[in-house]
Amino acid sequence: MNELLEVDPHQYDAWNSLALNLALAFWALGIIVALVYFIRLSSVGGSKNKYDFINRHEINNLWIASIILIIGGCFFVNANVVELTTMWVFVRIFTTAMMGILVGLIVQNLLKFYYPFFIEKRLKVLRYKPRLSPKTGKPMKLLSEEEEDVHLDEGMIAEENVYSVDYDVWLDEETGFKQIEKYAGHLHAIECPECNYQTFKITREEILQAPTDTQEGELMKHYSCTYCGYKARKTVVLKAQIKLPEESSTATA
Ligand SMILES: [Zn+2]
Numbered sequence: 001m002n003e004l005l006e007v008d009p010h011q012y013d014a015w016n017s018l019a020l021n022l023a024l025a026f027w028a029l030g031i032i033v034a035l036v037y038f039i040r041l042s043s044v045g046g047s048k049n050k051y052d053f054i055n056r057h058e059i060n061n062l063w064i065a066s067i068i069l070i071i072g073g074c075f076f077v078n079a080n081v082v083e084l085t086t087m088w089v090f091v092r093i094f095t096t097a098m099m100g101i102l103v104g105l106i107v108q109n110l111l112k113f114y115y116p117f118f119i120e121k122r123l124k125v126l127r128y129k130p131r132l133s134p135k136t137g138k139p140m141k142l143l144s145e146e147e148e149d150v151h152l153d154e155g156m157i158a159e160e161n162v163y164s165v166d167y168d169v170w171l172d173e174e175t176g177f178k179q180i181e182k183y184a185g186h187l188h189a190i191e192c193p194e195c196n197y198q199t200f201k202i203t204r205e206e207i208l209q210a211p212t213d214t215q216e217g218e219l220m221k222h223y224s225c226t227y228c229g230y231k232a233r234k235t236v237v238l239k240a241q242i243k244l245p246e247e248s249s250t251a252t253a
Contacts, residue, residue: 012081019079026072030065037061048181051126055187058119059111066107074100113227116189116198123188131179133172140170140179149239151178157239194230201226211238 037057044053074096081092130139148169149157159165166183185202192200204222211217217238224231 009082012084016079016081019075019081023072023076023079026068026075030068030072033068034062034065037065047126047129047131051123051183054119054123054126059115062115063108063111066111067104070100070103070107073103113197113199120198127168127183131170133175133177135172135175135177138172138174140172140177143169143171151180156180189226192225192228192230193232194225195228197225197227199225199227200230200232207238208235209238211240214240216240 044050133140151169168181170179189199189201203224206220208218219236221234
């Protein structure tokens with residue numbers, strides 16, 4: 001009992017205040033990383049550019065910010081040391097690392113499996129938000145799959161047929177101005193029919209039968225879920241690649 005009384009409760013004050021300052025510094029840095037991302041996002045002009053920016057960077061940036069915040073937390077829980085032996089050093093390092101990894105795994109899972117629902121909602125809003133015509137300032141019309149083909153060149157149609165690429169065509173009906181936006185399917189997960197998470201992605205595509213000028217083809221899309229591992233295949237009909245009469249009609253007009 002006497003030995004315990006002799007322990008100086010302030011002997012680790014230097015470490016404690018260092019650990020607290022490191023914790024605060026890491027937390028500040030983590031918040032800055034997240035803030036910088038959202039500031040950059042808000043400075044991105046145009047719905048399509050915002051869409052791509054979120055799709056490419058949001059989860060990664062939030063993950064990096066989370067790791068930095070967790071490291072800050074590891075320092076914070078070790079900023080209250082009053083007694084320390086060699087064994088305690090190891091116990092503290094070990095438990096801190098384990099808790100840090102555990103929290104990291106939880107955050108990683110949240111970002112991977114729950115956060116995409118939230119992202120998806122925002123992406124949908126961005127994709128279908130009416131584009132304004134730079135000519136008239138009025139909202140343009142989003143063409144349907146059938147209407148848009150006239151406005152896409154052969155390469156784009158072939159690409160829509162062969163890969164999971166979607167082109168959206170926005171048309172200003174007054175001036176004929178059009179804006180074409182490309183959405184790549186393999187960069188974007190959809191809802192898994194098995195587990196309902198937003199984790200169902202195209203892993204491979206193969207052409208079973210290439211479309212000719214007159215005959216439809218067939219494409220097989222292989223899907224796989226990164227959460228539950230559910231796999232599925234889907235065949236898609238490829239439109240016959242009829243030459244579009246657009247150029248000839250303008251030439252004769
Ligand atoms: Zn699944």
